[in-house]
Amino acid sequence: MIHISTKSSAIWGAGYLVAAGALFAGANTAVQGAGMIHGVPSPTIAFWQYTIALIAVLPLVWRSQWRTTRPVLHLIRVGLAAIGVQLWIAGLAYVPIWQAIALILTSPLFVTTGAGLFLGEALTRSRVLAVLLGAFGGVLILAPWQDDFTWAAILPVGAALFWGASSLVAKRLTQTETAETLTLYLLVLLVPINALGLVGAGAAVSPPAIWLVALAGLLVAGAQYLLVRAYVVADAAYLQPFDHLKLPLNVGLGLLFFGFAPPGLMWLGAAIIIGSSAWLLRQEA
Numbered sequence: 001m002i003h004i005s006t007k008s009s010a011i012w013g014a015g016y017l018v019a020a021g022a023l024f025a026g027a028n029t030a031v032q033g034a035g036m037i038h039g040v041p042s043p044t045i046a047f048w049q050y051t052i053a054l055i056a057v058l059p060l061v062w063r064s065q066w067r068t069t070r071p072v073l074h075l076i077r078v079g080l081a082a083i084g085v086q087l088w089i090a091g092l093a094y095v096p097i098w099q100a101i102a103l104i105l106t107s108p109l110f111v112t113t114g115a116g117l118f119l120g121e122a123l124t125r126s127r128v129l130a131v132l133l134g135a136f137g138g139v140l141i142l143a144p145w146q147d148d149f150t151w152a153a154i155l156p157v158g159a160a161l162f163w164g165a166s167s168l169v170a171k172r173l174t175q176t177e178t179a180e181t182l183t184l185y186l187l188v189l190l191v192p193i194n195a196l197g198l199v200g201a202g203a204a205v206s207p208p209a210i211w212l213v214a215l216a217g218l219l220v221a222g223a224q225y226l227l228v229r230a231y232v233v234a235d236a237a238y239l240q241p242f243d244h245l246k247l248p249l250n251v252g253l254g255l256l257f258f259g260f261a262p263p264g265l266m267w268l269g270a271a272i273i274i275g276s277s278a279w280l281l282r283q284e285a
Helices: 007-037 042-061 071-092 097-104 107-118 125-142 151-173 179-195 207-233 236-243 246-258 265-284
Strands: none
Touching (some): 007 097, 007 207, 042 071, 071 097, 071 151, 097 125, 097 151, 107 125, 125 265, 236 265
């Protein structure tokens, strides 16, 4: 069992995850611009996004240890992540970024439960309460009872399930693998898997969208590394409420670049999410 033993571990773990969320928010905004505005197919975006991310990461991690005794776990982790990526990018082509992010907030529920069942991590009262509060804030923002709710928004829920499972496998791998090695294997294996989606969509990207896809790839490269670093230093169950903070980050960028104006309940939901994360950090630290 992996425990958070110091205040430094709690703070650094939360900091890594929040920084990763900020980079993911930027990548999501670029992806939505390429898909919704320029009409680039989601499989094409996924392929080039992670190809560029791999090119960006290789010079930094090339000297890392390539040898591993757990190749099957690496394949399982990447397979789960690949399905999540495809579902997520497809969802961004149909729903506003704030709504998609609200639905992805179900991922911490999967990770926290799985961390207790499969990783032996403690499901403390404060951890469970913080996750539930964050999920409640997400529901307020989503407002599925409203008439403009679309079933295409369920795609991010599928992404949340598969990303949650992938995160649990990544946490297991941190027992023997470095953050650099985990990032390297993820990107190296994701590129050929995502290439399978090009069969029907094609690899061409319209000139106005090229810079958006390239930016998304660079931001994802940094985000994936920081995400793994967070799992190296802190418990997966502890980290999940801080994952909720990506919601206000994505909402802000969506409002700034696309004019997506969430309803008033978004602000109440965001306040609950931020408050639950800050409370848990104080409790654990």
